[in-house]
Amino acid sequence: MKLKIPMLAAAAAMVASLAQAADSLKVGVTTTGIPFTFVDTATQQPTGAMVDLAQAIAEEMNTGASFEITQFSALIPALTTGKIDVISAGMYATDKRREVVDFSTPVYSYGDALFVAAGDDTAYQLDDLKGEVIGAQIGTTFADKLQALGIFKEIKLYDSLVDIMRDVKLGRIKAGVGDEPIIAYQVSQNPGLGVHLVEGYTPMGKGDVALAVSKDNPDLLKAVDAAIAGMKASGKLDEIFAKYGL
Structure with a gap:
């Protein structure tokens, strides 16, 4: 994935290993996590706070996002086998999960x-x-x-x-x-x-909710963290969660 991160001077170095990946972020979500992730009955499209967040992160990277609907228990296997690039759901960043995936900075706690x-x-x-x-x-x-x-x-x-x-x-x-x-x-x-x-x-x-990224993709994790930092500073992160009563 060719990503541009305007907020960072070292953008080229950060995304070098992503150059051969897909044109958009493949984001794993589940339909059972209202209001974090669910399907809008009117549009039949994934929606929710973590869907909006993933879309906003992709926009910060000047790329797109496609969403793969997956059962919660299958999200990490889908990430570790390369079927998706990122998990954006109501998932806790736990030590046990950190053994197999990397997590972004926290975005919500409950x-x-x-x-x-x-x-x-x-x-x-x-x-x-x-x-x-x-x-x-x-x-x-x-x-x-x-x-x-x-x-x-x-x-x-x-x-x-x-x-x-x-x-x-x-x-x-x-x-x-x-x-x-x-x-x-x-x-x-x-x-x-x-x-x-x-x-x-x-x-x-x-626990802290965070986005998960493959351990084989440290540059993507840096890019995700940079986007989150920018949204925290601007207040956009709070706006996304407030939209869903969180």
């Missing part, structure tokens, strides 16, 4: 949330659910943390948060754990989901 059926008003903490069956999304840090607690009868793994919400609503599992801003947005927009966030829940932790 923690996990606990949700139960709409008619259940109990103020649960995780310890209160000992011996219960709860759900989490496959490939997430939340699933790993729940497994490590070792107090649940079963942790069922799902491809999407919507699938977890369905089973919580139907009583197939007691509760679900996932990304707080994603769950909050979906519940506020669709009361028919039949679940609600547990008030007063203490998250297992808070």
